[in-house]
Amino acid sequence: MTTPSGVRDPARLSGRATPPTLLHHRVTAWFSEEARELPWRDPACSPWGILVSEVMLQQTPVVRVLPVWSEWLERWPTPGELASEPAGAAVRHWGRLGYPRRALRLHAAASAIVLQHGGVVPSTREDLLALPGVGAYTAAAVAAFAYGRRETVVDTNIRRVHARLFAGSALPAPALTAAEMRRAEELLPEDDALSVRWNAAVMELGAVICTARAPACGSCPVQDACAWVAAGRPAPDHVPKGQAWAGTDRQVRGAMVAVLRAAESPLPRALLIRGPLDLGSGPPPGITSAGPDQLPGALGALHGLQAPAEQHERALAGLLSDGLAEETDGSIHLPS
DNA sequence: CAGCCGTGGTT
DNA sequence: TAACCAAGGCT
Numbered sequence: 001m002t003t004p005s006g007v008r009d010p011a012r013l014s015g016r017a018t019p020p021t022l023l024h025h026r027v028t029a030w031f032s033e034e035a036r037e038l039p040w041r042d043p044a045c046s047p048w049g050i051l052v053s054e055v056m057l058q059q060t061p062v063v064r065v066l067p068v069w070s071e072w073l074e075r076w077p078t079p080g081e082l083a084s085e086p087a088g089a090a091v092r093h094w095g096r097l098g099y100p101r102r103a104l105r106l107h108a109a110a111s112a113i114v115l116q117h118g119g120v121v122p123s124t125r126e127d128l129l130a131l132p133g134v135g136a137y138t139a140a141a142v143a144a145f146a147y148g149r150r151e152t153v154v155d156t157n158i159r160r161v162h163a164r165l166f167a168g169s170a171l172p173a174p175a176l177t178a179a180e181m182r183r184a185e186e187l188l189p190e191d192d193a194l195s196v197r198w199n200a201a202v203m204e205l206g207a208v209i210c211t212a213r214a215p216a217c218g219s220c221p222v223q224d225a226c227a228w229v230a231a232g233r234p235a236p237d238h239v240p241k242g243q244a245w246a247g248t249d250r251q252v253r254g255a256m257v258a259v260l261r262a263a264e265s266p267l268p269r270a271l272l273i274r275g276p277l278d279l280g281s282g283p284p285p286g287i288t289s290a291g292p293d294q295l296p297g298a299l300g301a302l303h304g305l306q307a308p309a310e311q312h313e314r315a316l317a318g319l320l321s322d323g324l325a326e327e328t329d330g331s332i333h334l335p336s
Numbered sequence: 337c338a339g340c341c342g343t344g345g346t347t
Numbered sequence: 348t349a350a351c352c353a354a355g356g357c358t
Contacts, residue, residue: 057354064344064353098342098353105356135356155354175337203354212352213347242350243340254342322341 020189023222024198030221031201034208038062039070040145041200047121047146049073054138054145055106060097062207068095079110080119088334091324092261096292100257104323104335105133123147144199150192152185153199157206162187164210168227170236171212247307252315255302257324262298266331273312275303 039045040053052072056065071093076082082090087107094103109131113121121142122128128139140151159172162183172180189195209216217223217233228234245251256272290297316332319325326335 054354059341059353059355060343061345061353096343098344099355101341102356133356137355141354153354156352157354207354240351242352245342248340250341257342318341 020191020194023225024189024194026221027201027205028194028197031197031204035200035204036062036208039066039073046077047123047142048077048079050146051109051121051134051138051142052106054141055102055109055133056097058102058138059099064097068093068097076110078119079113079121082107082110083114086334086336087323088336091257091334094261096258098254100324101322102133108132109134121146123149125149125151141199144196148192148196150188150190150195151199152181152188153203154181154184155203155206157203157210158184158199159206160212161202161206161210164215164228165222165226168231168234170228170234171238171240174238174240249311249315249318252302252305252307252311253318255298255305256312256315256319258292259295259298259302260319260325260332260334262293262295263333264295266328266333269316269327269330269332271299272302272316272332273309 035041038053040050049069053065053069056069056072072082075093076085085107087104090103090107091100094100097103112131113119117127122131123143123146125139125143128134128142129136131139134142137153137155140153141155143149144151144153154176156172159176159180162180163169163172166183187198189198205220209220217226217229220226223229259267259272290300292298292301316325320327320332323335325332327333
């Protein structure tokens with residue numbers, strides 16, 4: 001089998017200044033043809049729009065982010081506009097994206113951007129990293145995609161592509177290793193613009209072709225250079241540890257936040273711990289037909305879990321501790 | 337650093 | 348259907 005570039009040659013990988021290779025060309029050319037048209041990839045998209053997208057995309061699929069992102073950018077076109085509202089508004093409009101603490105952190109990031117950066121999303125990895133909810137991946141991604149900087153962007157897609165293409169493994173290690181970072185740095189083209197395109201292209205390749213479950217190797221632009229394919233696509237050597245869900249505090253917290261999002265005014269604490277007792281003329285207990293985004297349905301879902309009151313107490317304490325909820329005069333509400 | 341933090345579509 | 352998985356971050 002012919003190797004289309006010298007990248008698989010260890011001598012190349014050990015070099016500092018990596019020149020563009022045929023591999024770079026193939027992947028970026030594929031990206032030019034096949035990239036999905038996503039709103040945050042529009043050249044007119046602001047750095048703020050890109051930051052919001054990156055945070056929303058943390059552990060959340062693109063298709064679910066799209067409508068919420070559009071609503072956010074319409075409602076809060078700049079960090080200043082989000083920062084001028086209570087944090088609870090961010091949580092409320094987070095919808096069902098999951099991990100609602102991200103909304104809280106994005107709101108805090110907006111405030112920091114206003115107070116410390118004059119309302120302009122910072123452009124360096126270091127300044128971005130100091131923002132709440134912005135870690136190594138998001139900082140590099142925003143610096144690269146919003147400001148055209150040459151950064152080593154490593155997300156789960158890029159890790160998987162590298163693991164297969166170069167290491168011949170089905171999946172990357174459970175946690176990002178120093179060796180992986182080093183390899184990603186060495187693969188990064190020297191040219192700023194090309195490096196940005198390379199980062200985006202490899203990420204897209206992992207998201208669309210080199211997927212975790214059923215990779216479409218037949219459509220891959222670098223299939224003939226892939227060590228994993230060459231090895232006969234061996235199965236993963238480690239079993240990913242699944243995360244429990246049913247019966248966990250997380251499940252109760254999630255249902256509880258859904259109730260707070262759906263509520264237009266503070267709710268009596270007892271309503272979150274016991275059943276939906278007094279909703280005025282409100283719904284009878286156990287009603288779920290109203291849907292998860294309406295108060296009766298959200299309350300029905302929370303109490304339909306049949307979790308012990310102690311677990312409700314623990315979940316609520318966690319929410320209060322995390323700042324996802326506040327208590328005023330015995331009533332619970334989203335943060336102000 | 338291992339565990340925790342949501343949600344819903346897919347297999 | 349239970350399990351897996353999705354542009355991670357924080358403690």
